[in-house]
Amino acid sequence: MLRVLPFAYMVAIFIMSSLPADHFVKLPDSKLDHTIKESLHLIEFAILYVLLVLAMLTRRGDFTPRWNLACALFAALYGISDEIHQSFYAYRSASWFDLVKDFTGISVCFYFIRGAMFQGKFRGLRKVLERV
Template identity: 85%
Template sequence: MKIIKWVLRVLPFAYMAAIWIMSSLPADHFVKLPDSQIDHFIKESLHLIEFAILYVLLVLAMLTRRHAFTPALNIACAVFAALYGISDEIHQSFYSYRSSSLFDLVKDFTGILVCFYFIRGALFKGKFTRLRKVLGRV
């Protein structure tokens, strides 16, 4: 069980490194679909989940600690994920083959806020009992 806890604690950092590396590469470095409109749509849609995943990984890492996971710590995880999203957009702006936009940030923040809503509801508002049970096992 200790190994799982340490993996959950390291995972957000590994994920942030992966985001940073992928932001330094052309958008079609790993995958390019034959239809450019579908390719663009899918890659733009990933903004909705990319930083939401980071927020969830941060929450899971914090839940492995012995200290209580508080509403303030939950907000801190969401803010950290959002700030990392901002830094990623700034990072991308230095590469001519990448784009950086305010609309991308809105998508990043939307994904974080959706996950924040469910995690906050499960852990602090008595909603989403299944999610609360899953998070309680961490």
């Protein structure tokens, strides 16, 4: 199941990027609605990165620093492709700032996972990840 989740999540991202931003949820306060949806960029591709890591962790002994970096780069490249995809829809927007937010979320998760798995930091996180 963990190996399928990243691909299902990528499909969900693709579908949601094809729809207007308020297709699923629109809060009554438009400023709050915009702020919340913009802040989701910080976690959207971080979640993809974490799902990719979890999928790799199901392959015992195969998760190395290189695979960790590959997961982060793949999530970042998918973020770039998502911004390009959104640029083709009049009711969506693509921006460099959105990419910065995407990369920031990925980088924060990368920091913690790298620290836990390869640098002896964040022992609690490492225990959780090792149970996968």
